[in-house]
Amino acid sequence: MPKAPKKRPAAAVPDKADEKMKKPRQLESLATQTGMVSPEKTVELLCQAAGLVRTEKQEQLKWASAFDGSNMPGYTFGLLRVPAKHTFGSEKAAAPAYFTLANFSMLDADGHLYEDRCWKWDVQSCINGKGFCIAHGKACGMPSSHPDLVVCGFPCKSNSIMHKERFQEDALAEHKQSQMSFNSALQLLAKTTPKYFLLENVLGAAKSSAKASAGSAEIKETPKDHGEYDLPEHYERRMGEVLRQYSIACVELTSAPMAENRPRLWWLGSRDEGFRASDWKKAVEDLHAQACGLQRQSMHPYFHASQGGRGKDVEGPPLHETEALYSKYFSEQVNKAIQANRLPKDAKAMDRRERPSARHSHLAAQNPYTQAVADCLHMALPYMYHEQDVNLDENERNCRPVVADLSQNSARARTSASGWWGTLTTSSRLYDFVSGKVLDAAQHLALLGFDISKLNLGTLTDKDSRQFSFTVMLTTRGHAKSTCEATSKVQEICDLAGNGMSLGQTTKVFIPLLKHMGYFKTAPSKSPVFNGSAGFGALSGPIRILFAVLDDKSGASFDKRCTVIWLTGGGILSPACLKGWELRPSADIWAMEFEAEECDAQARTLYKKNFPKVMLARDFGSNDFGSKEILISGKCPEKKENLEWLLEACDKYMAKCSAKIVLVLASPRPPKELEGSRWTSGSHEVSWSAFSSFEASTFVTLYCKGNGRDAATGDKLAKALAAEMESCLRSGSEKCRDKQLQEPMLDLPTPAADAERTPAITRQLQIQAAAAKLKDSMANDNSKFRYIDASRKALKVCLAIPLPTKRSILLSASPGMDAKVGRVSLLDAMGYGSTCVNLALQPNSRK
Ligand SMILES: [Zn+2]
Numbered sequence: 001m002p003k004a005p006k007k008r009p010a011a012a013v014p015d016k017a018d019e020k021m022k023k024p025r026q027l028e029s030l031a032t033q034t035g036m037v038s039p040e041k042t043v044e045l046l047c048q049a050a051g052l053v054r055t056e057k058q059e060q061l062k063w064a065s066a067f068d069g070s071n072m073p074g075y076t077f078g079l080l081r082v083p084a085k086h087t088f089g090s091e092k093a094a095a096p097a098y099f100t101l102a103n104f105s106m107l108d109a110d111g112h113l114y115e116d117r118c119w120k121w122d123v124q125s126c127i128n129g130k131g132f133c134i135a136h137g138k139a140c141g142m143p144s145s146h147p148d149l150v151v152c153g154f155p156c157k158s159n160s161i162m163h164k165e166r167f168q169e170d171a172l173a174e175h176k177q178s179q180m181s182f183n184s185a186l187q188l189l190a191k192t193t194p195k196y197f198l199l200e201n202v203l204g205a206a207k208s209s210a211k212a213s214a215g216s217a218e219i220k221e222t223p224k225d226h227g228e229y230d231l232p233e234h235y236e237r238r239m240g241e242v243l244r245q246y247s248i249a250c251v252e253l254t255s256a257p258m259a260e261n262r263p264r265l266w267w268l269g270s271r272d273e274g275f276r277a278s279d280w281k282k283a284v285e286d287l288h289a290q291a292c293g294l295q296r297q298s299m300h301p302y303f304h305a306s307q308g309g310r311g312k313d314v315e316g317p318p319l320h321e322t323e324a325l326y327s328k329y330f331s332e333q334v335n336k337a338i339q340a341n342r343l344p345k346d347a348k349a350m351d352r353r354e355r356p357s358a359r360h361s362h363l364a365a366q367n368p369y370t371q372a373v374a375d376c377l378h379m380a381l382p383y384m385y386h387e388q389d390v391n392l393d394e395n396e397r398n399c400r401p402v403v404a405d406l407s408q409n410s411a412r413a414r415t416s417a418s419g420w421w422g423t424l425t426t427s428s429r430l431y432d433f434v435s436g437k438v439l440d441a442a443q444h445l446a447l448l449g450f451d452i453s454k455l456n457l458g459t460l461t462d463k464d465s466r467q468f469s470f471t472v473m474l475t476t477r478g479h480a481k482s483t484c485e486a487t488s489k490v491q492e493i494c495d496l497a498g499n500g501m502s503l504g505q506t507t508k509v510f511i512p513l514l515k516h517m518g519y520f521k522t523a524p525s526k527s528p529v530f531n532g533s534a535g536f537g538a539l540s541g542p543i544r545i546l547f548a549v550l551d552d553k554s555g556a557s558f559d560k561r562c563t564v565i566w567l568t569g570g571g572i573l574s575p576a577c578l579k580g581w582e583l584r585p586s587a588d589i590w591a592m593e594f595e596a597e598e599c600d601a602q603a604r605t606l607y608k609k610n611f612p613k614v615m616l617a618r619d620f621g622s623n624d625f626g627s628k629e630i631l632i633s634g635k636c637p638e639k640k641e642n643l644e645w646l647l648e649a650c651d652k653y654m655a656k657c658s659a660k661i662v663l664v665l666a667s668p669r670p671p672k673e674l675e676g677s678r679w680t681s682g683s684h685e686v687s688w689s690a691f692s693s694f695e696a697s698t699f700v701t702l703y704c705k706g707n708g709r710d711a712a713t714g715d716k717l718a719k720a721l722a723a724e725m726e727s728c729l730r731s732g733s734e735k736c737r738d739k740q741l742q743e744p745m746l747d748l749p750t751p752a753a754d755a756e757r758t759p760a761i762t763r764q765l766q767i768q769a770a771a772a773k774l775k776d777s778m779a780n781d782n783s784k785f786r787y788i789d790a791s792r793k794a795l796k797v798c799l800a801i802p803l804p805t806k807r808s809i810l811l812s813a814s815p816g817m818d819a820k821v822g823r824v825s826l827l828d829a830m831g832y833g834s835t836c837v838n839l840a841l842q843p844n845s846r847k
Pocket residue numbers: 111112113133134135136137140
C-alpha cells in the first residue's frame with residue numbers, strides 16, 4: 001500500500017492522550033479567489049503575469065495533436081485569440097473524440113481526427129492514406145505540410161501514481177500502453193517534423209515505483225534523490241535517439257493560480273535555432289513562478305454551482321436494508337480511521353440525524369458506503385486539522401472549508417482545507433463539508449479551465465452507459481456520414497476531465513512560444529496585476545463576490561446572466577464602474593430613473609446613449625427581468641421614503657419572481673437607519689480623490705435580504721466591495737486624477753462697462769473673474785492642475801474638483817507654460833468615455 005501523505009510539522013502536540021494520533025496538519029494558506037474565475041480571466045491574468053499582449057498577427061498557426069483528450073490546446077488558442085488551424089489529431093476513446101468534434105473547429109477547418117489505433121504500431125498507415133479518420137468517415141491521408149506545433153499528451157494510465165498496477169509491474173515494459181503511445185508520439189514527431197513540439201505526461205513518470213506515494217491533495221516536493229528520475233531519463237534518451245534535430249527540455253508545472261494543481265511534466269522540443277528548448281523552458285519557468293505568486297483560485301464556487309453531484313436521486317427515507325448496510329459500513333470506516341490514526345480510539349460518533357448524510361441532500365443521494373465514508377471523515381476532520389472544537393460556529397467553518405475525496409476509504413481519503421485541490425482523477429468524488437455538495441462531473445471540466453456554459457456535452461454523461469454514434473453529429477454539420485460506432489462507458493465526463501490538460505498549463509507553455517512566433521509582444525507598460533484587498537481578488541469582480549458569498553439556495557451559477565439596474569444620478573457607480581467590472585458581456589443593463597421630473601432632457605439623452613434599456617422606477621414592479629440575480633446600483637434616493645419604497649418594491653419583486661436582489665447604492669453621507677426593515681445593510685466610505693479629480697468621498701451601502709449568513713456579512717461585504725471598487729477604478733482606464741478634463745473655454749464677449757446686468761451678463765462676468773483668479777494662482781507654481789467653481793461667491797481655488805451642484809460652472813487650469821483655462825467636462829471626470837454626448841455644461845442647454 002502506498003504511504004500516507006507526509007504531514008507537515010505541527011505547531012505543538014496537544015497532550016499525551018493524543019500522542020498516538022498523527023500530528024495534525026497545519027492549515028494550508030487558503031485559496032483567496034472567492035468567486036469563480038472565468039477561463040478568459042485566467043488567461044488574461046497569465047498574459048499580464050508574463051507582461052505580454054497580443055499583436056496584430058493574424059496568420060494561421062498550423063498545429064496537430066495526438067492523444068487529444070479534451071483538446072485543451074485548441075481551446076487555449078481560442079482564448080489567446082490566436083487563429084490556429086487544427087490540421088489533424090488522433091484519439092482512441094469515443095467520448096473525447098466526440099467532445100472535440102462537437103466543441104472545436106476541427107470540422108470547419110477540414111482537419112482530420114484519426115482513430116488512435118493507427119498510431120499504435122505504424123504511423124506509416126496514416127501517412128500513406130490508410131489511417132481511418134473519424135471526421136470524414138474514411139481513410140484520410142495525412143496533410144503534407146509540416147505543422148508549426150504538435151502537442152501530445154500521451155496516456156498516463158500506466159505511469160500514473162494513482163494506478164494500482166503502477167506498483168506491481170514494470171512501467172517500462174514494452175507492452176504497456178503508455179510506452180506504446182510514447183513510441184507512437186516519437187514516430188509521429190519524426191514523420192511530421194514540426195518546428196516545435198510539446199509532450200505532456202503525469203508527474204508519475206518522474207518517480208520510480210518504489211518511491212511513489214499515493215499522493216496528497218497538497219503540493220508535494222519533487223523527489224530529488226538519485227535513481228528517482230530513471231523514467232524521464234529513459235524517455236529523454238529515447239527522444240534524443242529518435243529526434244536528433246531537436247533541442248529538448250523538461251519542465252514541471254502546476255496549474256496555479258487555478259484551483260486544481262494537477263502537477264505535470266512537459267517536454268518542450270524545438271528545431272528552431274533562434275528559440276532553443278532551453279530558452280523556452282526558462283520563459284515557461286519564469287511565468288510559472290509569477291503565476292504561483294498570484295491569488296489562488298478556490299474550488300468552492302465550483303461546489304456552489306454543482307447541482308446534483310454524482311449520485312442517483314433517491315426518494316423518501318432510506319429503506320431498512322439500506323440503513324443496515326450503512327451501519328455496517330460506518331462501523332468499518334470508523335475502525336479504519338482509528339487504525340490509520342485519523343481518529344482516537346475513544347472517538348464518539350455523532351447522533352445519526354446530525355451526520356452529514358442525514359443533513360445534506362447531495363450526500364443522501366449517494367450510496368450507503370459513500371455516506372458512511374463521508375460521515376466518518378466528518379468525525380475525523382477536527383482531529384486531522386487540529387480543530388478538536390467541533391462546535392466551531394458557521395463563520396469559522398466557512399473560513400476553513402474542508403473538501404474530501406469520497407472515492408477512497410476513510411483511512412486513505414485525501415482531504416484539503418486550502419480551497420484548492422491536488423489532482424482530480426477519473427474516479428474522484430469530491431465532497432464539500434461546508435456546502436454539503438458533491439462536485440458535479442461538469443464542474444470537473446470547469447476546474448480544468450473550460451467554460452462549461454459554452455460547451456456542448458451532447459450525449460456525454462456521468463451516470464448512464466449509453467451508446468452513440470458520430471453519424472448524428474457529422475450529418476448535422478453537413479459532412480459525410482461516418483461509419484464509426486462507439487460505445488461509451490460510464491463516467492465519460494469525469495474520464496475526460498481526469499485525463500485532460502489544464503488551461504493553466506497549456507497557457508504557460510504556449511505564451512513564450514507564441515511570443516517568439518510573433519503573436520505576442522512585450523506589453524508597453526506592464527499592466528498592474530490587481531491585488532485585491534480584503535482577501536478578494538479584483539478580477540473576480542464585485543458582482544461575483546456578492547453572489548458567491550450570499551447564500552443562495554437555488555445554487556446560483558455565474559454563467560447565467562444577471563440583471564444590473566443603474567439608478568440614475570449616481571456618480572461613482574457609473575457606467576465607468578460597470579466597465580471596470582466587465583459586466584457588459586454577462587449582464588442585462590438597465591437605467592432606472594427614480595423620478596421622471598427630476599431627470600431633464602440632457603440627462604435622458606446621456607442615459608439613452610449609454611444604456612440599452614431605460615425605465616421609470618414606478619414601472620419596476622411590473623417588469624420581469626428574466627434573470628434570478630438582480631443588482632441595483634447607483635445613486636441612493638435622497639428622500640428616505642423613496643428608499644423605503646424601493647426596498648419594499650424589491651421585496652415584492654423577489655417574492656413574485658423568486659429572484660435575489662442586492663442593492664449597492666452611493667450617497668454623499670452615511671445612509672439613515674431604516675427602522676424595522678428586514679434588509680441587512682452595511683456602509684463603507686470611498687474616497688473619490690483616490691482615483692478621480694473630485695474632492696469628495698461617497699458612501700457605498702450594500703443592502704441584502706437578511707437571513708442566516710447574510711446578516712453578519714452585510715457590513716463586511718460593503719467594505720470589501722468598496723475597497724474592490726477603488727482598486728478597480730484606480731488601476732483601470734478610468735483614472736482621471738490630474739488628467740486633462742477640459743472643454744475649450746467658450747469665447748465669452750466682454751460686456752461693456754455700462755451694459756445692463758442681465759442674468760446672462762452677470763454670469764459671463766462671474767466666469768471671467770473665476771478664470772482670472774485661476775490663472776493668477778498658476779503664476780507661482782504651474783506644476784499642478786487647479787480647479788474653481790465659478791458659481792460660488794468665495795471663488796476658492798482647489799487642487800481637486802469641488803463637488804458640483806446643479807449651478808456649478810467648473811473651470812480648470814492645466815499645468816504648463818501658458819496655463820490654459822477651460823471648462824471641466826464633468827462627464828470625463830465621472831468616467832464617461834469621450835464618445836458620450838457632452839451636454840452637461842453648455843450654457844444654452846441649461847434651463
Ligand atoms: Zn479526414
